[in-house]
Amino acid sequence: xxxxxxxxxxxxxxxxxxxxxxxxxxxxxxxxxxxxxxxxxxxxxxxxxxxxxxxxxxxxxxxxxxxxxxxxxxxxxxxxxxxxxxxxxxxxxxxxxxxxxxxxxxxxxxxxxxxxxxxxxxxxxxxxxxxxxxxxxxxxxxxxxxxxxxxxxxxxxxxxxxxxxxxxxxxxxxxxxxxxxxxxxxxxxxxxxxxxxxxxxxxxxxxxxxxxxxxxxxxxxxxxxxxxxxxxxxxxxxxxxxxxxxxxxxxxxxxxxxxxxxxxxxxxxxxxxxxxxxxxxxxxxxxxxxxxxxxxxxxxxxxxxxxxxxxxxxxxxxxxxxxxxxxxxxxxxxxxxxxxxxxxxxxxxxxxxxxxxxxxxxxxxxxxxxxxxxxxxxxxxxxxxxxxxxxxxxxxxxxxxxxxxxxxxxxxxxxxxxxxxxxxxxxxxxxxxxxxxxxxxxxxxxxxxx
Amino acid sequence: xxxxxxxxxxxxxxxxxxxxxxxxxxxxxxxxxxxxxxxxxxxxxxxxxxxxxxxxxxxxxxxxxxxxxxxxxxxxxxxxxxxxxxxxxxxxxxxxxxxxxxxxxxxxxxxxxxxxxxxxxxxxxxxxxxxxxxxxxxxxxxxxxxxxxxxxxxxxxxxxxxxxxxxxxxxxxxxxxxxxxxxxxxxxxxxxxxxxxxxxxxxxxxxxxxxxxxxxxxxxxxxxxxxxxxxxxxxxxxxxxxxxxxxxxxxxxxxxxxxxxxxxxxxxxxxxxxxxxxxxxxxxxxxxxxxxxxxxxxxxxxxxxxxxxxxxxxxxxxxxxxxxxxxxxxxxxxxxxxxxxxxxxxxxxxxxxxxxxxxxxxxxxxxxxxxxxxxxxxxxxxxxxxxxxxxxxxxxxxxxxxxxxxxxxxxxxxxxxxxxxxxxxxxxxxxxxxxxxxxxxxxxxxxxxxxxxxxxxxxxxxxxxxxxxxxx
Numbered sequence: 001x002x003x004x005x006x007x008x009x010x011x012x013x014x015x016x017x018x019x020x021x022x023x024x025x026x027x028x029x030x031x032x033x034x035x036x037x038x039x040x041x042x043x044x045x046x047x048x049x050x051x052x053x054x055x056x057x058x059x060x061x062x063x064x065x066x067x068x069x070x071x072x073x074x075x076x077x078x079x080x081x082x083x084x085x086x087x088x089x090x091x092x093x094x095x096x097x098x099x100x101x102x103x104x105x106x107x108x109x110x111x112x113x114x115x116x117x118x119x120x121x122x123x124x125x126x127x128x129x130x131x132x133x134x135x136x137x138x139x140x141x142x143x144x145x146x147x148x149x150x151x152x153x154x155x156x157x158x159x160x161x162x163x164x165x166x167x168x169x170x171x172x173x174x175x176x177x178x179x180x181x182x183x184x185x186x187x188x189x190x191x192x193x194x195x196x197x198x199x200x201x202x203x204x205x206x207x208x209x210x211x212x213x214x215x216x217x218x219x220x221x222x223x224x225x226x227x228x229x230x231x232x233x234x235x236x237x238x239x240x241x242x243x244x245x246x247x248x249x250x251x252x253x254x255x256x257x258x259x260x261x262x263x264x265x266x267x268x269x270x271x272x273x274x275x276x277x278x279x280x281x282x283x284x285x286x287x288x289x290x291x292x293x294x295x296x297x298x299x300x301x302x303x304x305x306x307x308x309x310x311x312x313x314x315x316x317x318x319x320x321x322x323x324x325x326x327x328x329x330x331x332x333x334x335x336x337x338x339x340x341x342x343x344x345x346x347x348x349x350x351x352x353x354x355x356x357x358x359x360x361x362x363x364x365x366x367x368x369x370x371x372x373x374x375x376x377x378x379x380x381x382x383x384x385x386x387x388x389x390x391x392x393x394x395x396x397x398x399x400x401x402x403x404x405x406x407x408x409x410x411x412x413x414x415x416x417x418x419x420x421x422x423x424x425x426x427x428x429x430x431x432x433x434x435x436x437x438x439x440x441x442x443x444x445x446x447x448x449x450x
Numbered sequence: 451x452x453x454x455x456x457x458x459x460x461x462x463x464x465x466x467x468x469x470x471x472x473x474x475x476x477x478x479x480x481x482x483x484x485x486x487x488x489x490x491x492x493x494x495x496x497x498x499x500x501x502x503x504x505x506x507x508x509x510x511x512x513x514x515x516x517x518x519x520x521x522x523x524x525x526x527x528x529x530x531x532x533x534x535x536x537x538x539x540x541x542x543x544x545x546x547x548x549x550x551x552x553x554x555x556x557x558x559x560x561x562x563x564x565x566x567x568x569x570x571x572x573x574x575x576x577x578x579x580x581x582x583x584x585x586x587x588x589x590x591x592x593x594x595x596x597x598x599x600x601x602x603x604x605x606x607x608x609x610x611x612x613x614x615x616x617x618x619x620x621x622x623x624x625x626x627x628x629x630x631x632x633x634x635x636x637x638x639x640x641x642x643x644x645x646x647x648x649x650x651x652x653x654x655x656x657x658x659x660x661x662x663x664x665x666x667x668x669x670x671x672x673x674x675x676x677x678x679x680x681x682x683x684x685x686x687x688x689x690x691x692x693x694x695x696x697x698x699x700x701x702x703x704x705x706x707x708x709x710x711x712x713x714x715x716x717x718x719x720x721x722x723x724x725x726x727x728x729x730x731x732x733x734x735x736x737x738x739x740x741x742x743x744x745x746x747x748x749x750x751x752x753x754x755x756x757x758x759x760x761x762x763x764x765x766x767x768x769x770x771x772x773x774x775x776x777x778x779x780x781x782x783x784x785x786x787x788x789x790x791x792x793x794x795x796x797x798x799x800x801x802x803x804x805x806x807x808x809x810x811x812x813x814x815x816x817x818x819x820x821x822x823x824x825x826x827x828x829x830x831x832x833x834x835x836x837x838x839x840x841x842x843x844x845x846x847x848x849x850x851x852x853x854x855x856x857x858x859x860x861x862x863x864x865x866x867x868x869x870x871x872x873x874x875x876x877x878x879x880x881x882x883x884x885x886x887x888x889x890x891x892x893x894x895x896x897x898x899x900x901x902x903x904x905x906x907x908x909x910x911x912x913x914x915x916x917x918x919x920x921x922x
Contacts, residue, residue, distance in 0.1 A: 142806075340504070392843070408869065446920040
């Protein structure tokens, strides 16, 4: 990585050095901290300042895998973790594809992940920013209340060492602010949110976050339940990013190799409208989730998954790649030291279109502009492809934005929605998620309401 | 019956008193320490193989200091006196920039309030026995039908010891043992793939498997996937919905449970604010949140602020009787807390959370509820849900559902979300069965923290809910 963390690397190395003959060991060591400030009615409601550290150890022998972790770097505890992981090996089923990643000669692309300004930013200034965001939001509209104004930052250091020769370490920090709003009119209350992300707090755009949080809530005041019919949906950039998050599990090489993706036999086929080119590119420094190495210590890389609507590639860890007789795409992901690596997209981006959101809306005859979705985890099944989610937004009629609507669902299938995309916006938004957002227009979606 | 032996406190009480005094050293009125030591074991099966057995250890302390309206919080995995004092200092500074007073803390005698009887501690059971069950469910699911193409199963147990002390003298401990088993099945046919799942989980030990057969669980999950291979798209628009007993507690969890959490009410972010004493549901609805429900997934001896769990009636015969409370909100309103202050781990701040939330029996025969429905949807298994408490709009997924035509359950439907408005739906429940059952173990997410919760309800009918399908 760009900046090495010798202290953690040494802890990982010491674990790996204990490997006996025929044993593969991977040690993943992590340490991190966070600051979370919440302001309510001009006062600090809470201030969280915390640090954590731990180690996760994977042991593989005769094709069997065992794993253990502990939330401490105390040397005695690390020894116990190794003993537990070794003990767990005997219960795994022997798997010819099991194994650690091996160095593949792909060099990590250096990026800047550590911001000195953020590291030294004063607590008092962080509090002042959080209060300022609340104040700015309240000033926009008298119907607005602020439920919470938040500042969050975090830093992390990781090191991974393996008996197969991988030794990587690095550190990074990041910060963002967010504000949640309530808009009141009579008995009715609607909610909104806004946020801003930056390498350091100096990059925050507080007025924009405040404006969005206010507008999202007030726009929905007076919303009613729409009739049920087929419409064109215009997805806000944040909704598109959430949609891509669902799509990503169909492009997951492990799901493909285990028969859980409807794209399994479709490489080379037209699976989406030709406007769709989807890449996963953690090497793009604009991406919030940019990284130079993946969860197994291999270099992160740019992968074209769908090109002009044609399915080109699945993402892989070394394990899923071996199962499908291909090579890792640098897409091993892990949830810190407490998890062993899985497979996932890291930083998805759609190639943008040429029109602004306003121009795209002007092109819609009968539709709904979806600002928020609810229940992506409960009504979307990436294995069957069934897609159904609660939504709220504004009706569009003959290119004009009309009345607000809520308490309805939009439904189709993932397979159809990709083919039914009719336009993409030029409004790329680098959101704090695994996908960048932009406005996406999809035809022939069922709106279910009254 | 031999409950888990009561072990020595995680940290000596004189150290706790020093830490709490340090927490108040900047002049704050309240300091609290929460200590957790959790050991967990999990094993996963996928594609016919035991992928991995995982052992985990999470141990640490969270220290909370309250000064006026401000809460300072710090946590550490270092449970030495030095480590705890450093975290207390950080929390104290976070809450307030200091006055340097010296405080003395006197802890009350330790309170234990065990509600769960654990007979077989999971760590006394060989890992091989846990893993062997996974192999059995793989065969059981695959033998249901040749269309079963993939089986994933998971076993998990956790043994968590907690100790809570605060500057008001509260001193409580609890031991929470949870055991869980889940199965997910994929079936494939010409029309595409479908999924089925089932799970069991209780706040008890390995004895859970004496009453519940994991192979039957696998068969149920497989049958769900197979049935859906022939499913047609769910309808769109509003229609009557009958929800099978023990599958629809999530409806109440979302339609009103979250809206009755005092932190959301206090900020005016709930449609139920200012409604205590008012009729908010059909007159035969009584809703209870009960952390003492022995063995259930959301059962706790004391909550994560050291307050003993209790049974709270939230809605009685349709009338809103009370909200759920944690320490901060109860303190602000000068009332007793209700045992609902919970947190995901020592690294998180507590807030108002549900435990086991359920609706008591009504008087209808479940068969009559279906028979009296001319056209509608019968939901036999629900997925997760979510709610916007300010507007009351909520969604929940249906993972096993059928059409009701002329009073009979007919064709299976594909998955989708249902959407409704909480206060409206509570009034639109027009039939309530007499066949109460608790549902599957759940994890409730709020503000980024997940905690185990249970829910339950008898078979019931909502006269109109919007079905998020694609068919006309």
